[in-house]
Amino acid sequence: MLVLISGPSGAGKSSFLRELLTREERLTFSVSVTTRPPRAGEVDGTDYRFVTDTEFDRLVAADAFVEWATVHDNRYGTLKEELDRTINAGQIPVLDVDVQGGVQVIDLFGDELVSVFLFPPSWAELERRLRHRSSDAESAIGRRLANARWEVGFADRYRYWIVNDDLDEAVASMRAIVVAERCRRERYATLPLPPPGSPPDPGDNP
Ligand code: ADP
Ligand code: 5GP
Numbered sequence: 001m002l003v004l005i006s007g008p009s010g011a012g013k014s015s016f017l018r019e020l021l022t023r024e025e026r027l028t029f030s031v032s033v034t035t036r037p038p039r040a041g042e043v044d045g046t047d048y049r050f051v052t053d054t055e056f057d058r059l060v061a062a063d064a065f066v067e068w069a070t071v072h073d074n075r076y077g078t079l080k081e082e083l084d085r086t087i088n089a090g091q092i093p094v095l096d097v098d099v100q101g102g103v104q105v106i107d108l109f110g111d112e113l114v115s116v117f118l119f120p121p122s123w124a125e126l127e128r129r130l131r132h133r134s135s136d137a138e139s140a141i142g143r144r145l146a147n148a149r150w151e152v153g154f155a156d157r158y159r160y161w162i163v164n165d166d167l168d169e170a171v172a173s174m175r176a177i178v179v180a181e182r183c184r185r186e187r188y189a190t191l192p193l194p195p196p197g198s199p200p201d202p203g204d205n206p
Contacts, residue, residue, distance in 0.1 A: 001181060002083070002109055003027065003094040004158075006102040007118030008148035009072070010130040012164040013096050016118060019171045021094065024178060028091040030082050033059060036074035048076075066108065069100035072143055076101070092178075099154035106157055114181045116174065117158035121165040123148075 007013050021027055033049045035056050044050050051059075056075050059065060068077030078095055086093040095105060106115055120126035126148055130141045155161060160177050164170040181187070 001092050001187065002087075002105075002113050003092060003178070004102055004105050004113055004115045005094065005096050005118055006099050006116075006151070006154070006158065007164075008120065008126060008151045009144040010126050010133065010148070011118045011120045012129065012167065012170075013118055015167060016164055016170055016174070017094060017096055019167060020174055023171065024175060026090075026092050027094050027178070028086045028089075030078055030086065030093045030095045032076050032078055032082075032095075032097070033065075033068075034074060034076045036076070067097065067101040067104035069098055069104075071098045071100070072140065072147065078105075099151045099157075103154060103157055111186060114160070114177065115158040116160045116162060116177065117155040118170070119152070119155070119161065119163045121163055 005013055005017065017029060021029055031045065031047070031049060033051055033056065035051060035053050036048070038044065038047070038050050042048065042050075053075075056068075056077070059077065059079070060068065064079055064081065065077040066080050066083060068075060070076075076098065078097060078101065083093050095101075097105065102115065106113060120129065123145075127141075127145055130144055162170050162173050
């Protein structure tokens with residue numbers, strides 16, 4: 001099982017994932033590679049692997065990515081090796097990727113994937129959050145707001161929708177989804193069940 005989260009920049013994906021991951025031990029954040037420069041407080045190898053354009057080109061040429069895309073003038077990608085490492089450790093990878101990468105991952109993994117689209121409660125609140133974060137230049141905020149309307153157009157491709165109004169409630173919804181998904185019959189090994197329709201043997205009754 002893999003978890004995919006997408007939503008417009010500023011919807012609260014990072015805050016939401018930070019809370020979720022401290023509460024769900026089996027979930028592991030998939031650290032993406034990016035050509036974007038680090039923001040204040042971001043740690044290389046924890047938030048992203050920050051690389052040069054040349055290094056990103058090399059990784060693309062080496063077919064190292066499950067998916068990659070250009071988002072707001074920078075490139076971002078999920079490494080195959082990152083997912084393999086997490087799955088081999090018995091953990092569930094959580095991917096925070098944009099809608100272009102999200103669609104690639106949805107097409108690739110099908111039913112193994114739990115896809116979630118995170119909405120802000122309103123456009124006005126999205127703008128307020130982007131400005132409040134104050135990590136981007138004014139021009140970048142404008143570009144992110146314009147992109148947000150386009151990104152929401154992809155929400156139909158995702159199985160679950162969560163509105164990040166109250167953060168705790170949004171995280172509680174996500175935890176409920178993880179529990180439900182882990183109980184899906186497809187996630188169990190096949191059991192030696194009788195074929196459908198065969199009646200119980202009356203001799204088994206007391
Ligand atoms: P994203 O990762 O989607 O770009 P962030 O997690 O960086 O978004 O959140 C953008 C801003 O909104 C941050 O300043 C964050 O503290 C704030 N924020 C996130 N979730 C909520 C929420 N539920 N209520 C109020 N503010 C929020
Ligand atoms: P930010 O620069 O705000 O951290 O992220 C900008 C956008 O890039 C967000 O929508 C985020 O989901 C997306 N993103 C982060 N990592 C990846 C990735 O590995 N692949 C893709 N396609 N998008 C990513």
